[in-house]
Amino acid sequence: MLEKLEFLVDKYQDLNSKISDPEIISNTQEWQKYVKEHAEIEPIVVKYREYKEVVEQLEEAKEMLQDKLEDDFKEMVKLEVNELTQKSEELTEELKMLLVPKDPNDDKNVIVEIRAGAGGDEAGIFAGDLFRMYSRFTEKQRWKIDIMSCNNQGVGGFKEVIFMVKGKGAYSKLKYESGVHRVQRVPATESGGRIHTSTATVAVLPEADDIDIDINMNDVRVDVYRSSGNGGQSVNTTDSAVRLTHEPTGIVVACQDEKSQLKNKDKAFKILKARLYDKKLAEQNAEIAQARKSQVGSGDRSAKIRTYNFPQGRITDHRINMTVYKLDAFLDGDIHEMIDALITTDQAERLQEIES
Structure with missing residues (x-):
């Protein structure tokens, strides 16, 4: 970990020089790229410098304990050693969290694509339910929504709906929604009261900047x-x-x-x-996903990620084996608990990778 931190300090100093270089400043795209990278590294470098200062003070205090000291002063130094030891441990944990790779797309707007899957009309109605769920969640986050394209079906719902969510951190929360969503319920058109299973697929794509994708x-x-x-x-x-x-x-x-x-x-x-851009990311992440035990953050759209069971009033996320029993509130946009659990699991896995 210390080697990686020293490397980041060197990189930070190099970026300092680059963003001050008149030649680079004249190239707006290149300069913006370096400024963004500089801003991402800065909190880690600042925290690491604080850590090094505390470690240095701790070493000095430990050396003082080796000298002959008066009892009162010795107790004071011992107290300082304990405080500095605790502080260095806290800073170590903070540095570990800062070193967890940050998804460069987390702050971006997203384009969400919902498509009816297996299940005929009922699948289209479920696609409409999911659209409403994400719309309500977007409202609660005070983000904005813009419908890009939609293909309605005659009985309500959508064959396909594509919309953009504009708001800081939209991708960081919605990216875990990519995959196959399954619903189990009795359709309104079902006279025999039989439970049907239908699906809809969700794709969450980060909005691509001109810097990210250059189309010929x-x-x-x-x-x-x-x-x-x-x-x-x-x-x-x-x-x-x-x-x-x-x-x-x-x-x-x-x-x-x-x-x-x-x-x-x-x-x-x-x-x-x-x-x-999503295709490019998928290709880049393919190798990483193979090395990871879980698919929580991989955005694997072929995987069944969640089941909405109406008879039992439950929602189960199969990636983290989490079940909540508040189906109506969930479909009304109250999905924070599930998203927070997915973020926590993903961060824990990434942290484990750093420590191993």
């Missing part, structure tokens, strides 16, 4: 067409809908919710950037 426009095919959804005047009479096809990856994004072709194009590009 030659790789993107842009098609415009008439919107097929319900809307106001002109929605179905002008070519306002936009479909983007990223040819190297085959990723397709379509937006038709806005009357303006320009607005639809802007939203589609935001979704495309987020999906390309």
